[in-house]
Amino acid sequence: MEEKTKRTVVIPGEVLAKGEDYLPGEGTEKIGKEIIAIKYGLSEEANKLVKVIPLSGVYQPRKGNIIIGKVENITFYGWAIDIDSAEGAFLPLQEIPGYVDKDGLREIFDIGEMVVAKILDVNGRGIDLTTKSRGLGRIDEGLIVKVNSSKVPRIIGKEGSMISLIKEGSGCEVTVGQNGLIWIKGDKVEDELLAKGAINFITEKSFSSGLTGEVEEWFKKEKGGNK
Amino acid sequence: MAKDFKRPDGRGVEDIRPMKAEVGVVPNADGSAMFSFGNTIAIAAVYGPKKMHPQHQQDPKKGTLRCNYNMISFSVTDRIRPGPSRRSTEISKITEWALEPVLMIKNYQNMVIDVHINIIQADASTRCAGINAAALALAHAGIPMRDIVSSVSIGKLDKQLVVDVDKDEEDWEEGEGATDIPITMTSSERLTHIQLDGKISNDELKQVLELAKKATKKVYEVQKKALKESLEVKE
Numbered sequence: 001m002e003e004k005t006k007r008t009v010v011i012p013g014e015v016l017a018k019g020e021d022y023l024p025g026e027g028t029e030k031i032g033k034e035i036i037a038i039k040y041g042l043s044e045e046a047n048k049l050v051k052v053i054p055l056s057g058v059y060q061p062r063k064g065n066i067i068i069g070k071v072e073n074i075t076f077y078g079w080a081i082d083i084d085s086a087e088g089a090f091l092p093l094q095e096i097p098g099y100v101d102k103d104g105l106r107e108i109f110d111i112g113e114m115v116v117a118k119i120l121d122v123n124g125r126g127i128d129l130t131t132k133s134r135g136l137g138r139i140d141e142g143l144i145v146k147v148n149s150s151k152v153p154r155i156i157g158k159e160g161s162m163i164s165l166i167k168e169g170s171g172c173e174v175t176v177g178q179n180g181l182i183w184i185k186g187d188k189v190e191d192e193l194l195a196k197g198a199i200n201f202i203t204e205k206s207f208s209s210g211l212t213g214e215v216e217e218w219f220k221k222e223k224g225g226n227k
Numbered sequence: 228m229a230k231d232f233k234r235p236d237g238r239g240v241e242d243i244r245p246m247k248a249e250v251g252v253v254p255n256a257d258g259s260a261m262f263s264f265g266n267t268i269a270i271a272a273v274y275g276p277k278k279m280h281p282q283h284q285q286d287p288k289k290g291t292l293r294c295n296y297n298m299i300s301f302s303v304t305d306r307i308r309p310g311p312s313r314r315s316t317e318i319s320k321i322t323e324w325a326l327e328p329v330l331m332i333k334n335y336q337n338m339v340i341d342v343h344i345n346i347i348q349a350d351a352s353t354r355c356a357g358i359n360a361a362a363l364a365l366a367h368a369g370i371p372m373r374d375i376v377s378s379v380s381i382g383k384l385d386k387q388l389v390v391d392v393d394k395d396e397e398d399w400e401e402g403e404g405a406t407d408i409p410i411t412m413t414s415s416e417r418l419t420h421i422q423l424d425g426k427i428s429n430d431e432l433k434q435v436l437e438l439a440k441k442a443t444k445k446v447y448e449v450q451k452k453a454l455k456e457s458l459e460v461k462e
Contacts, residue, residue: 057369
């Protein structure tokens with residue numbers, strides 16, 4: 001299932017491809033006839049599309065992303081939420097499912113609580129969130145792990161292969177926020193810690209190919225050691 | 228050019244002091260790097276992009292680069308008074324101007340990228356080492372950039388042009404004395420910064436630029452190696 005793609009480390013300004021045959025993808029730009037990397041990361045080429053996968057950097061919010069944030073403040077119209085990006089986000093009252101008592105905002109989300117939300121819109125004034133969808137809302141129990149947001153695609157894997165492997169291996173519910181916060185909820189603390197270990201393993205090894213196989217091995221080893 | 232010219236430390240006229248570069252030296256920063264020319268060592272740390280504070284400095288049209296150059300009090304033989312000075316404020320601004328042309332931060336409206344450059348050991352050419360470290364740290368922080376800049380200082384000792392000035396050469400007093408010309412270039416030989424402290428003729432300045440082109444290439448190779456190797460280790 002794993003596609004063999006050649007990945008090389010590139011630095012900003014490096015020429016990735018020349019001529020009209022190639023298309024510039026994410027993290028690249030066409031200057032004249034050359035496609036150059038504008039970010040430090042791994043270059044990848046598929047179907048004549050050249051792109052650079054960044055390895056570091058602050059989370060860039062995008063419309064439609066599922067994120068995990070922390071309630072920072074309560075106003076008359078909703079909640080200010082810290083989503084670990086350059087800009088703070090806002091969850092307005094209208095974006096809560098069901099009826100909301102204007103005096104009871106604190107009962108829905110209190111300051112310091114964690115929330116799973118979806119980015120409704122990113123505009124010049126700020127970021128708007130919503131919780132009007134299945135699987136969104138307050139986090140009551142479980143564990144939250146923070147990783148760099150550029151590692152999120154590796155944790156999810158191709159078509160969710162890696163994330164389902166973690167879920168199966170640890171028996172936990174895992175929700176990955178695009179901003180790099182991951183919510184793990186299991187029946188036992190041991191299970192949650194196992195899932196956390198797997199995530200840390202992936203972030204450390206995120207540059208090697210064939211990682212799904214390695215993670216499977218890792219789970220076997222960890223479980224064998226415990227019993 | 229006189230081949231028998233003797234530099235105080237025995238280097239050839241076009242030799243740069245041994246260079247070292249490393250990225251990821253400050254774990255808490257979003258990106259960081261160390262760069263050294265012999266005994267001159269600079270550490271740069273990048274924080275952001277983050278919301279600009281104070282708010283009145285926010286630019287709704289584009290992102291802002293904010294550099295802070297600082298010489299640590301023990302970096303020179305006589306202790307220097309810590310804190311901002313006229314000199315460090317000027318060099319901070321110069322560093323911003325040297326780096327800005329390669330950054331692509333138009334989409335980071337109302338945001339700022341903070342670059343903190345600390346000189347932990349000084350032996351002349353500190354601003355060049357600072358710019359080199361800052362360029363590496365910005366790349367390491369995942370900031371979009373058109374190119375990487377490399378900086379080197381060209382000196383004129385009496386009538387002789389030399390590459391990468393050190394402290395003994397900066398204090399040259401024979402003949403016409405010392406002239407220091409820090410130059411920053413991109414890898415495609417485009418100039419982003421040039422300063423001149425002293426007197427120089429037109430022809431000599433042309434030679435200086437040729438020397439700088441060659442020298443910044445060498446610096447660029449060291450920077451490139453540092454960025455590429457920091458990943459190989461992890462694999």
